[in-house]
Amino acid sequence: MLYCQINDFKDKDNGMIEISVVIPVFNEEENLPVLIPQLYGVLEKLKKPFEIIFVDDGSRDESRNIIKEASLHYPQIHMIGFKENCGETAATDAGLREAKGGIIITMDADLQNDPNDIPIMLEYLKEYDMVTGWRQTREDSWIKRITSKIANKIRNWLSNESIRDSGCTFRVFRRECLKNIKLFKGMHRFMPTLFRMEGFRVIEIPITHHPRRFGVSKYTTLNRMWSSFIDLLAVRWMKKRYINFNIDERI
Ligand code: UDP
Numbered sequence: 001m002l003y004c005q006i007n008d009f010k011d012k013d014n015g016m017i018e019i020s021v022v023i024p025v026f027n028e029e030e031n032l033p034v035l036i037p038q039l040y041g042v043l044e045k046l047k048k049p050f051e052i053i054f055v056d057d058g059s060r061d062e063s064r065n066i067i068k069e070a071s072l073h074y075p076q077i078h079m080i081g082f083k084e085n086c087g088e089t090a091a092t093d094a095g096l097r098e099a100k101g102g103i104i105i106t107m108d109a110d111l112q113n114d115p116n117d118i119p120i121m122l123e124y125l126k127e128y129d130m131v132t133g134w135r136q137t138r139e140d141s142w143i144k145r146i147t148s149k150i151a152n153k154i155r156n157w158l159s160n161e162s163i164r165d166s167g168c169t170f171r172v173f174r175r176e177c178l179k180n181i182k183l184f185k186g187m188h189r190f191m192p193t194l195f196r197m198e199g200f201r202v203i204e205i206p207i208t209h210h211p212r213r214f215g216v217s218k219y220t221t222l223n224r225m226w227s228s229f230i231d232l233l234a235v236r237w238m239k240k241r242y243i244n245f246n247i248d249e250r251i
């Protein structure tokens with residue numbers, strides 16, 4: 001059993017949760033103390049009941065203690081802690097399974113995503129089922145920017161897609177989008193495509209992107225390129241083999 005589940009936290013909040021923010025965390029001890037008040041400030045202004053679910057993916061630093069400490073001050077903060085590092089998709093999946101809101105927001109814990117973009121993203125949700133971020137001016141190393149551009153081009157070509165930045169995990173979407181989705185390792189990168197396959201309306205909008213000030217990226221260029229290429233082949237296959245039928249008659 002890889003997941004260390006906290007089953008009782010659902011009782012922590014009374015009232016209907018409208019917005020759930022899911023944040024995977026792996027060794028982000030310097031970022032969390034900045035992110036938490038920033039995010040909280042933005043969410044509070046929306047005047048809608050919300051929860052923030054941090055999934056500590058087996059951090060070896062103080063991340064978990066910081067989240068626990070914050071949950072004492074902010075009752076909307078919950079945490080799921082993995083026994084060991086299971087990867088970003090697993091952490092995202094665990095958080096999504098616990099989320100109670102009709103609207104779900106996913107974002108990184110490393111301050112590269114800016115919570116101030118959330119209100120604009122929510123506006124788009126009036127006409128779309130998913131709003132996914134596009135790091136138009138990406139604040140990462142040149143090698144990361146170039147490889148990501150090439151990877152996105154190949155991804156779109158091979159899977160007949162039009163998403164410019166599928167690796168951006170800053171997203172807002174309706175809970176229904178998850179209904180028929182089973183995530184596998186690496187598939188967090190393809191969520192917009194998976195949702196589109198299910199018939200949901202997805203829009204990609206430019207978002208703010210900050211450089212990583214503290215901590216390090218958890219991926220190297222090579223491991224990300226290779227594993228997401230293999231995942232791309234799976235998504236291409238799924239798209240090609242998607243079952244679609246129109247019932248003409250039923251007696
Ligand atoms: N992350 C995680 N488990 C992992 C790798 C990453 O929970 O095994 C989290 C990480 O803490 C961050 C988010 O996933 O909140 C994105 O990771 P990172 O910033 O390293 O990715 P990049 O921005 O370099 O693509």
Ligand code: MG
Nearest residue numbers: 108110112212
């Ligand atoms: Mg990052």
